[in-house]
Amino acid sequence: MAEVGLDDALVVRWCGWMDRRLTAERPNFAGGSQFKASTIDFSENAISVKGMKALCDLLEKHRVRCEVLRLSGNHIGNEGLRCLAKYLASSSQAPVQELLLTKNRFSMEGVIWLLGSLALHPAYPVWNASTERFVPLWLRLENSRATLEARRALAETCERLCFAVCLGERTDEESCGPRKCVNAACSDQLKHNCVAHLSATAWKGEAALPPPAIHARSFFSTQGLPEMKASSASASGRREEPQLLYEDEDLAVVLKPSGWSCTPQPEGVDPSWVWLAPAARRARAAKLLAQESAAPLQGWLLLQFGHDPACDVCRDQTLDRGLVHRLDVETSGPMLVGKTHKGYEHARNQILLGVLKDYVTLVHGGFAPDRVRGECHLAIDTSTYLETGKVSVDAGGQAASTVWEVLAEYQSPETRERFSLLHCRMVTLRTHQLRAHMKHLGHPLVGDGLYAPGSIPDFCPRLFLHKIRIGFFNLRGEACFLRCPLQAAPELWRALGRLKKVGGMALMGCGAPGR
Template identity: 30%
Template sequence: MSSLQLEITAAQAGQRLDRILSAAKPDLSRAALQKAIQSGHCTVDGLVETRPAAKVKTGQQVHLQLPEISSQLQPEDGHLEVLWHDEHLVVCNKPAGLTVHPCPSCPEQTLVQRLLARFPQLGKIEGQRPGIVHRLDKDTSGLLVVALTEIDRLSLSNAFSERQVHKEYLALVAGLPPQSGQCLEPVGRHPTAKVKMAIVPENRGGRHAHTEWQRLWHSEDKSISLLAVRIHTGRTHQIRVHMTHLGYPLLGDKLYAPKAVQSMAPRQMLHAWRLSFTHPVNGEAMNFSCPPPDDMPDAALQTDSRMQRLVITGNPGSGKSAFTAFLAQKGVPVISADTIVADLYAPKGAGSQWIGRLRGSSLLEADGSVNKEALLAAMQEDPVLRRDVEQTVHALTRQAVEIFWSHLEDQGAPLAAAEIPLYFECGWQQLFSPKPLTVGVHCPLPLRTARTAETRGWSPEKMAALEAWQWPEERKMAACDMIITNDKDLQHLDEKAARFLQQLRLHLEKNHQQQADRLASLWVED
């Protein structure tokens, strides 16, 4: 047992126990010290303290005993996927969550101990890392080559140091990096967080690091990308540090990624995909590849499993409100921009209060709501007023639609629709992310004019004025992803809404499967 004894100073008082011990024993990770405390190896004033976060007081006597790691490694049973081996080498596929070799924070249940059970000749190599010539982080999966004799270990170690080994990874990152690129920033120990690495100038201890990538795939909303990453140097956490530095952190990376990106995957999405080297004895070219575990494509496809956002649009009288109502009857959550505006124009609404400050009571009813007829007439006469009203009301409306969609997506809804008559006219097709599917409801102008006259009492002049403020129907329908023609009665429109939902679900399922197939094809070797 190695031990450490110290007395808490006034400057240390009030700090966490594990932080004090970490500063006193910098050669051990905080995780290893926390595990030792929780296992009962630490006393404070003679009493066992198992809480790493316990606050210390001035004058307290802290005693820590750390168990020694046995110099004789013991073989352990456990899953081991061996891809190839001979009497000199083993190439295996390390699963995520498995540490490569024993260390103070993980003295047991490592890859080395499983290898010992399968290849007992490894026991002839001294040390805690027999045969290990390169490593993968605990939560990184993929290819690892291990030497079975000391002579082979030295030969392979030399090949790695001479950069004669080709290593390529699959990395799932947040964002959309360029199609290809590289990073040459030096990597060294983080100046304050000893468990992390960072971009550190070489004159301050950083070491040359070289990472290259090719983008293989990205999600439809460009929020996630799959990269093939080649490292020319083998610095600790090199890919994770370089990609985070460039603004594309790895999904699930608990150490370097922002919390939102951490939550997008169960672990850091990094897999050692390809490995090429020369056999140390016979000189044969050795080339291996290994597809990633299911958690990587599953995480990639999560973006395609996100809630489908719909925009229902069309020109005045087209029947878009009726179509939206039929979707609501069939269980689709819906919101209407017109309803949002009505709330804004209601008494004490944000829109009515703003218009009142802008024009006084001339455009308001007695109860403080907006007089829509007066506002329409004023906007027709005053282009500046029209511009100001549209910019303000449209901004508030778009915010309400975004909140509606985000709330439903957080609740796990598969689909939600927003009826937005001026979606294209406002330029919103460039603003929402992920981009919604746009559905245009088409109806010939003569029929629309007759409908608005009958149901809303609109004069031909009012209909013409409102139509002039919107894109021509032909242009608007051309910009939509799908078109619903509404030139018959409401029963036909209801039937079309039902068929639309059925076709949409089939389309989404087909698209999801195509994405899955495309991803799988990326790591199939010819």
């Protein structure tokens, strides 16, 4: 399909036709990778965001894998690159080993989004079964030399998000290529965090890139992060106070601790709080920390932003005071908030386009040595959620996909029960998706009294589920990734410290807690 004059409209039509063909060929397929190809070539056309979305949706739906994907010489911008990143992250096995994207229209922010999406992902770097090594994705962007500003932005992103890239190494006998990496730190059998090869001629320069490290270290490292402030809760406080992780004129990212509710139109939030003096606002926040029932996060947002005349949405209960998505009461992690009407609409659109979300969870049971990563593509039925507070795995529900990997294996010193610490990338964002998928796989979440009643262990005080990362574009078109390691949920960190580490990457110097 290269050099045939395809624009978005023609690509959409072609994808519709191909979808019907692939569906007819394997109508009842429910396994892993459905179709494989050596090369998929759409280079030298006029494909932009609509065409990229249609193509990537097709490849993701039928789980198409290929060795080489050629998309050079098109009109792909940052949003088109976002569609591509979603496809590349949709499986526990890398769907592409070599990706050519030269002569397109994306900016450095699009590159950061692509690399940030591959970072921490279970499928990257790519496992090469023939060499039994992890190999970075072979990525070709521009033939011309990257600017110093772009190299510095890349170096800063690698440092902040705890991932690495290889600029191509060469020895006397061999050099890096699509199927191998001669970088000494990338060639071990242990999974590392070097996710991509970039063109050496384009990206080598003054800005030094961080060297590769153990993949799992990113989940426990606080390197490059601002120091988390100590809780302002008093001795009688029942929960930690939310913290501000990111803020601009229109958006904010707030770390929601366990014990805060995202329920719409909560009781006990008084609009007059916006007129309180600073000392009175702090006193009111202290009462939220100490109240027995789950505290409304909307109340904290009103106290935090409501007094600012520019933050009109945070005073509007009909717009949930800026909340555009939710976390369960016991779940902790970063949340995107719109402070202004412009920011609120933008944040809602980001949710529709696909906000990046990574979670860490502890589940009951262990996994076989050959099953250290996997994926679940089971539909979620939410029709009974309002009545029962639960969802179910049902073929008639909404499509849902979760990709996961085992970070560490633990054992209770008292009961000898096995547990597995998982990292999960949410490909889709359905209600209770992760909890329902893991329950269906026979590994319910630790502390989940809703989906696994009667199995709550003594060492964990709550549902063991923490969102460690969120990614989105702000209104300036900048790719934003906020990392929130497990230490931000101290009760979960302490819970792991009560267990014995018995396997997985926890034994490889990654910094995971445990005896």
